[in-house]
Amino acid sequence: MSGARERIVLVTRATRLDDLVARFNTVEQAKFYVEHLGADFSDYLAEHDRYREAVTIAEQSLARFGRVQRIDREFLPNFLFPPDALVVALGQDGLVANTLKYLDRQPLVGVNPDPGRWEGVLLPFGPEDLDAITAEALADRRPFRTVTMARARLTDGQELHAVNDLFIGPASHVSARYRIEVGEESENQSSSGVIVSTGLGSTGWFRSLIAGATGIAGGRKKAVGALRENGFPWDADHLYFTVREPFPSRASEASIVFGRVERGAPLKIVSQMPDYGVIFSDGVEADFLKFNSGMEAVIGVADRSGTLVL
Numbered sequence: 001m002s003g004a005r006e007r008i009v010l011v012t013r014a015t016r017l018d019d020l021v022a023r024f025n026t027v028e029q030a031k032f033y034v035e036h037l038g039a040d041f042s043d044y045l046a047e048h049d050r051y052r053e054a055v056t057i058a059e060q061s062l063a064r065f066g067r068v069q070r071i072d073r074e075f076l077p078n079f080l081f082p083p084d085a086l087v088v089a090l091g092q093d094g095l096v097a098n099t100l101k102y103l104d105r106q107p108l109v110g111v112n113p114d115p116g117r118w119e120g121v122l123l124p125f126g127p128e129d130l131d132a133i134t135a136e137a138l139a140d141r142r143p144f145r146t147v148t149m150a151r152a153r154l155t156d157g158q159e160l161h162a163v164n165d166l167f168i169g170p171a172s173h174v175s176a177r178y179r180i181e182v183g184e185e186s187e188n189q190s191s192s193g194v195i196v197s198t199g200l201g202s203t204g205w206f207r208s209l210i211a212g213a214t215g216i217a218g219g220r221k222k223a224v225g226a227l228r229e230n231g232f233p234w235d236a237d238h239l240y241f242t243v244r245e246p247f248p249s250r251a252s253e254a255s256i257v258f259g260r261v262e263r264g265a266p267l268k269i270v271s272q273m274p275d276y277g278v279i280f281s282d283g284v285e286a287d288f289l290k291f292n293s294g295m296e297a298v299i300g301v302a303d304r305s306g307t308l309v310l
Contacts, residue, residue, distance in 0.1 A: 005138045007085040008062050011099050013073040017048035054113035054127045061130035096122040097163040100306040109309045146235040147306035155296045162281035164201030169193020177272035190252040192244035202231030209242050238262050266300030
């Protein structure tokens, strides 16, 4: 990173209370609904109030260093981040990851609005820290960590990036049908879908799949065991893929179920799903690519990477 940055973008999200009010129109109706089910509505209020307080603190702190543009999480897919922007995400790890995949090396500051409620691997700062670190971040003088991204590119030119993982499979609980190709090997498969993980995502969904597979097989091979326990580096120059619940039959095989995706040697998948194939990233099902019969997805290490401020 180099050069001074002049703009600040603050990314926020709706609280659980905001979502309830959107559904039931008023706080009173939301309260009635929650308490009618026997839940504690005061927890929703406390979370909401703490988040709004954190937003106020963050905006006031950042405004001391430049013009602040605030956007909500739901607008991320259509927002064009200025190349010279410093981006601040105020929320949980998921918001940081979801923001990072729309950036092209702009530095991202992850801020935990409520440390007493949320843990945060990607949230090294609280709102009160912004006064101390913003000037250095704008001048690119803060230490940072590079995050490798994955990219899926379709035959028609559409692309989707991932900070944690890509899911390639069915839109509902039916079998995914596709042809998978890794290097010189290829086969038709029927499964619950394919997961392609980055280093950042390797201790999440990918880890749970590895744990389940090794547990069923009773396997404790050193390399797989190390991935299961430790994942792999966030800035690794490769990805890993694993196939969920592959089903061998007369029309499908189950040999290519796990492997490494090197830069320059992508994973290729051709859909055999008439109208229910999808690709989505980082668990955000609403932002997806249709992946239906005949469409090929080329999946590999993305050309761009993420930059997390430390």
